[in-house]
Amino acid sequence: MGVGEHPLRAWRVRNSLSLRALAAKLRCPSCGDVVSPSSLVRIEQGIQPPSVAVMRAILLATDGEVTPNDLVAAYRPRTAVPTNSDPTDS
Numbered sequence: 001m002g003v004g005e006h007p008l009r010a011w012r013v014r015n016s017l018s019l020r021a022l023a024a025k026l027r028c029p030s031c032g033d034v035v036s037p038s039s040l041v042r043i044e045q046g047i048q049p050p051s052v053a054v055m056r057a058i059l060l061a062t063d064g065e066v067t068p069n070d071l072v073a074a075y076r077p078r079t080a081v082p083t084n085s086d087p088t089d090s
Helices: 007-014 019-025 037-044 052-061 068-074
Strands: none
Touching: 007 037, 007 068, 019 037, 052 068
16 A cells, blocks of 8 residues: 555555446445445545445455554545634624
8 A cells, every 4th residue: 555545445456446346346234225436536535434334345345454444544534724704803
């Protein structure tokens, strides 16, 4: 895995899977839904945290190579840009 590379992306590239192919493997065990490729992009970019069901599906699809801990550690929430909204500054 390259420096700063998301563990899911690293696994996907190592296993020669496209986003679409991985998404098809990620059928949610509890609800049967398939994870969309666009959701995977957001997860791999660290923008969207995966749900517990998606983390479980990833764990199963990767045979335990990408764990929930890996996914949580890779999530990088964006911080809000502070704005000067103090009404007394007008």
